Amino acid sequence: MGEDRWQALSEEVAGWPRGQRSTFVTNFLRDLIVSGEIPPGERINERILTERLGISRTPLREAFKILEGEGLVSIRPNAGATVVRLSPEDVEDSLEILIGLESIGAERAAERATPEMIEEIAELDTRMVEAFERRELMDYFHINQDIHQKIIDAAQNEALSRVYSSESARIRRFRFAGNRDHARWAQAVAEHAQILEALRRRQGPLLRELLRAHHRAGWKIARKALETPEPTD
Amino acid sequence: MGEDRWQALSEEVAGWPRGQRSTFVTNFLRDLIVSGEIPPGERINERILTERLGISRTPLREAFKILEGEGLVSIRPNAGATVVRLSPEDVEDSLEILIGLESIGAERAAERATPEMIEEIAELDTRMVEAFERRELMDYFHINQDIHQKIIDAAQNEALSRVYSSESARIRRFRFAGNRDHARWAQAVAEHAQILEALRRRQGPLLRELLRAHHRAGWKIARKALETPEPTD
């Protein structure tokens, strides 16, 4: 559990404004966790992080509590915070919720999305296809996430956006694996074109089914990559 | 915003164990908020609460962060924590999510509930009918909440249980209003009998539709009670 992992982030966060320290640490830590930079099962040492970030333990510990609420870390009394280790079943559980939420969102989005929202999603789709053609997986992945969140947002249900975003973050790392397979990647791009078209034509039920199939197919591939169990460290 | 509200809870929490203080304060505060004892829009004063509870500000502030994540309070820098004020639209948004989640849960529960789980729900249902006959609204309400959560739990999807529980808490206070109308109350009890029957017979789709109708009917009544806008204080 190398201290060297934290070496990189020396001064980069100095001077976070008063009143937002815990928020910023939370976002920072969440990124490290969902990107997999801090691996599942790893204990997060308070002292090392506070020294590297140049903040005190108080806002860091507040961040732990927030991330615990999001299901990203687990805090045991006197044993600190560890990154939660999700089993394939946990991921599948979350994915089932996400699909359910997107189903709700899809029908509402088809009804309520403004032309501007649809246009914004269309632009993201264009950028995503470009990223695909350049074979920039990371870019592609982020734009992809963004599109799905924007479709949800188009439903204009704040609770839905909040829950979806939080649940989505939990399993982001695992869904990334779904794009490793190149054939699947190309297929996903094609599906997105259909999804956009259904949204444009405001075909709610179709949109719902397309999204459902899209996720299931992605997960089928991602699951394979996860069959290799993570190290128990 | 009387300090007297907190008068009651002097010594009752003394001696909360190390390592669980913030958890306990969180639960305690959540109860006060979802029950409406701390009204929406009210600012929560740290000093008063810490003095009454006999704890320091640190675990209390951690509780604020957790509750903010749950959408129950809002923290503004240098202006402390205030109980969020939900509009009828916010409640309806959350309710739509809850209905969606219960739909997922219903079908899974019908497939996966163990006989023990169903039996437990049946016992709760009996107790709920008794509470109805004794006209004990508060008891009834709590058992009712418990039944819905247990149905969800029977789906054996941890993410679902977590999200449902959190989202349910957010709008608990508002759903309470749905039972004020006596005709509706009796109707709700009858619907619960059908719901239990569908679960026993493992009729997933039927269970789903019964729950959906149950919630919609409850909300229709509750909504009336909320048309009277809350004081803007």
Added chain:
DNA sequence: CCCTCCCTTATTGCATGCAATCAATCTAAA
């Protein structure tokens, strides 16, 4: 060789102190 107990050290949980910020009141000039 292994197991148990004790001790040391690292780390956590929480209380508290200090500085920054906000809010309310007062003063003075227009």
Added chain:
DNA sequence: TTTAGATTGATTGCATGCAATAAGGGAGGG
């Protein structure tokens, strides 16, 4: 009278110190 500015008190954000606990390691007995 009104309003801009200053001032003081209350409250928050964060850093830090101390006590409690856990984790690790060695000594001693089996």
